[in-house]
Amino acid sequence: MTADSPRALACEEAVRARIAVARLWAAHQAPYLASAVFALNPVILEPALDEDTGVPVAGPEFRAFPADTRWNLYVEPGTALATPVEEVGWWMLHQVGHLVRGHAARSPVRPEPGHKVSHAAGVVRDEEAHRWNQAADAEINDDLEAEHPRGLAGVVSPAELGLPAHRTAEEYVPMLDVLAQAMGRGGRALAEAIDCGSAVDGRERAYEDSGSGNGLTQLDRELLECSIAAGLQDRISARGEVPSGWRRWAEERLRPSVNWRARLGAMIRRGLSTVAGQVDFSYRRPSRRAGAYGDIVPPSMVRAVPDTVLAIDTSGSVTNDVLNRLLAEVTGIIDGVAGPNRRLRAFCCDVHPHPVQVVRRTSDIELVGGGGTDMRAGIAAAMALRPRPGLVIVLTDGETPWPRQRPPAHVVVCLIGDGGHAPDWASVARIPADVRAPAKGRS
Ligand SMILES: [Zn+2]
Secondary structure: OOOOOOHHHHHHHHHHHHHHHHHHHHHHHHHHHHHHHHHHEEOOOOEEEEEOOOOOOOOOOOOOOOOOOOOEEEEOHHHHHHHHHHHHHHHHHHHHHHHHHHHHHHHOOOOOOOOOHHHHHHHHOOOHHHHHHHHHHHHHHHHHHHHHOOOOOOOHHHHOOOOOOOOOOOHHHHHHHHHHHHHHHHHOOOOOOOOOOHHHHOOOOOOOOOOOOOOHHHHHHHHHHHHHHHHHHHHHHHOOOOHHHHHHHHHHHHHHOOOHHHHHHHHHHHHHHHHHHHOOOOOOOOHHHHHOOOOOOOOOOOOOOOOOEEEEEOOOOOOOOHHHHHHHHHHHHHHHHHHHOOEEEEEEEOOOOOOOOOEHHHHOOOEEOOOOOOOHHHHHHHOOOOOOOOEEEEEEEOOOOOOOOOOOOOEEEEEEOOOOOOOOOOOOEEOOOOOOOOOOOOO
16 A cells, blocks of 8 residues: 555554554553653654555564654554553653663763664663663653552562662663573573663664754754652652652753762763773673583673773853863872773864863863854864774863764763753763862872
């Protein structure tokens, strides 16, 4: 059937009607996420048709109604028509969880610019991406189960797997690794191989239409997140029930600068351990040679700490005084992870990147530049360095254009002050403009 045949139109109409009812169900189940549920932009894919009957068939790879980071929800007609309305609504709440909690930016899976993940690769071959998807699902489903105890079959459920509740995806990764290994010996799998789309890891899928510009802009997403967080806070103040994962998210979203040192420290440590292939035990995967040791799990190899580069926005709107204090904080955190007296690469960036400086102390960095900022040039310069850094830490007020595509490195943005913005593929810590001098005893 062609796209505009009466049958195709009737099919699309039936799918849209189902989505509409599922949205209402989801908004009713979790009123504090209603605005998010209605912000999802359903994109109806070409149906896969049964060769004999011409009727749309369900493709199991679209079971999760995968989303992208622009809040497009990809709906395969056969899957939508074969799935009960409540289940479609459940997946909408689930995808909102990936999007609002920024799983794509938090993902340890390295993006491959210009490469679109096909389903077979996303589900079967790429073990790390698959594990991250499961861990992110565990974080979300834990909260969904708190409200709707009757979960779906085959999805990752911390309760059913006997894992502790209320953890983050980063915490679930090593737990699932251990569990998968134990269950694998008995020939069993943790859960079905479900792919939630680029909303979970930031890697573009083959069915996404990246050029269409559909979906939410960065500004739309920020406004939406603020309103969801405010709504959650109202509900918490009124002693309404809010699952703990959502409570934690709202608190962090509304008061990011209260705990900015802790947040920044966690992000940089996470960035270092992610690209290092694990400095810290809790992020380490079990050794691949574990099978040779029977039930004893030998420690994995600890690889070298990755090279880090600091990109410093010296466009003039941030004072050198603030930059210097923040640089001291950042290097204090890096020293804490990697040991003191490491050489650091840093460069200043305004409209153009300035030459790289290799320093032992941040006080040796010479802050040069002025005028406007273009972090597209800054990120490109960082990626052109050899050896290429695994972690880029950007200090900026965010009044700059950013590259549209996620670069092939982990990027942490220290966003100084209340204005400006950071791209959704970066980990972001808001830093107050009046950053005080670091506590004594730190470099
Ligand atoms: Zn998911």
